[in-house]
Structures are given as structure tokens and as C-alpha cells.
Amino acid sequence: MENQSRALPTAPVRLAGQNIVLREWDDTDIPALIEMYDDPEINRWTPVPSPFDEDAARAHLGKAGEARAEGRRVQLAITADGGQPQGEVLIWWDDLDGRDIELAYGVGPRFRRRGLASAAVTVATGYALQHCGARRVLLRIEVDNAPSAAVARSAGFAPTTDEPIAREAKGRRVLLRTWCHGNGEPAP
Template identity: 70%
Template sequence: MENRLRTLPSDPVRLRGQRVLLREWDEEDIPALVEIYDDPEIDRWTPVPSLFDPDAAREYLRKAREGRAEGRRMQLAVTTDGLEPKGEVLLFQDELDDRDVELAYGIGARFRRQGLAAEAVVIATEYALRHLGARRVLLRIDAANVPSAAVAASSGFQLTADEPVERKAKGRRVLLRTWCRHS
């Protein structure tokens, strides 16, 4: 594998779909970040710490900006109006093959089951394939996370035969299955 770093753009990004607009986070979004991430389902399926209060949201935003400035990751608010965040989608270079981009996403409890996650994933996937030159876009999902697997399938991703990827989060070992979409 070639060891090159895919640098994400430093300019602000706004990506629009039919109903969803992905945009940069800002300080005014702290209350929305708290609502989105201080949630038992987000806690269950993501590495984001629970008891997500305004201080945790500010730290999360600081780390997001740091990762963006270093070209390592892009974290975008999922909105329908360009204003109120309803969730988040993250793009980052895959740790196993730097030709690939991995996505992660989460939607706040009030906004689930509206198709927002699937549309946000499609928008971010198209951006990664067309503008970042990704060979493949990947989702890594716990086998028990049925809603996320449904989002993956409805977004055109296919489950691969790859060995599960082990990650450690919040003191526990998690095995994630790989879903893939090619250009």
C-alpha cells in the first residue's frame, strides 16, 4: 500500500442534497451538539463519551477543528435548512488503506427515521468519490446496529467479506463489519 496522506480541504464546505445540507459546525451549535450526542443510542454505538454536556461539546468541536486543520478529518453538521443541526457526518482517511475514505454518522433522536442519515451518507460519499479521489468509501458498523446497517444498504453500500475491524472505545472492544461503495 502506498503510504500517502489524503489531505482534506481546509476551505469551508457546504454540500447540498435534495433535503439535506451538510455544513461546518460553529460555536452557536453547542446546544445542538449536546442534544445530538447526549443520547443513549449515540453512546451505545459510537466512541463519543456519554454525559455529553456543553463543556464536552466545546472540546468535541475543538478536536474537530484541530483534525480539520491537520487535514485528517471533516465533521459536518447534518441540517435541512442550513441552520439547525440534526446530526453529523464525518469523513476521514481509512486507517487500513489510505486510498479509501471512511464515513461515520449520527442523527439526533428527534430526527431519526426521516431518511436524513441515508441522504447525508449519500452526499458525503459522492463528495469523497468525486472530490477527494477516494477509491472506495467505507462504513464500519457493529453487526448488532441494525438501524445503521439499514442506512448503509439504503445508501448503496454493500457488506463486504472483510474480516471484522477491531476498535476499542470507552474501555470495550468492538468488532465492526465493513460496508463499501465504489465509484
């Protein structure tokens, strides 16, 4: 596998499709970010701190801004129309194979079961393949996370035969199954 360091574009990103708009975060989004991430399901499946308060939100946006400026990660708010954030999608070059992009996502409790996560993953996948030159787009989903697996399937991802990846999250060992979109060929 190749593990080369690649940078993502550092210019602002705004993506639209699937009846959603993915846009950059700003400081006015802190209340929505707190509402979204201070949730038991987000706490259960993500490395985001809990409780998620104003300090955690400011730290989250600060780290996102630093990673963005360095071309390491793009974090976009999931919105219906560019307004109120309803979730988040993250985009970064995979640590195990620098030709692949990995995505992660979360949707606030009030906005679940509306297809937002699937739409965001679909739009972000198109961006990764068409504008970043990713060979494949990957999701790494905790083995028992059935809702996230359903999102992956609805966005056109399929589980790979790769061995689950063990990671440490919040003091516990988690096993992540790799899901893939793309045929392994570079984007045209």
C-alpha cells in the same frame, strides 16, 4: 494495501443534495450538539463521551477544528436547510488503506427515521468520490447495529467479505463490519 497519508481539503465545505445541507459546525451549535449526542443510542454505538455536556461539546468542536485545519477529518452538521443541526457526518482517509475514505454519522433522537443519515451518507459519498479522489468509500459498523446497517443499505453500500475489525471503544472491544460503496476504481 496502501497506507499513505493524504489530506482532505481544508477550505470550508458546504454540500447540498437529497433535501439536506451539510455545513461546518460553529459555536452557536453547542446546544444542538449536546441534544444530539447526549443520547443512549449515540452512547451505545459511538465513541462519543457520555454524558455529553457543554464541556464535551466544546471539546468535540475543538478537536474537530484541529483535525479540519490539519486536513485529517471533515465533520459537518446535517441540516434541513443550513440551519439547526440534526445530526453529523464525518469524513476521513481510511487508516488501513489511504486510497479509501471512511464515513461515520449520527442523527439526534428527535430527527431519526426521516432518512437524514442515508441522505447525509449519500451526499458525503459523492463528495468523497468526486472531490477527494477516493477509490472507495467505507463505513465500519458494529456487527449488531441493525439501524446503521439499514442506513448503509439505503445509501447504496454493501457489506464486504473483509474480516471484522476489532477496535477498543469506551473500555470494550467492538467488532466492526466493513461496508463499501464504489467499485475500487479511482473517481474520474
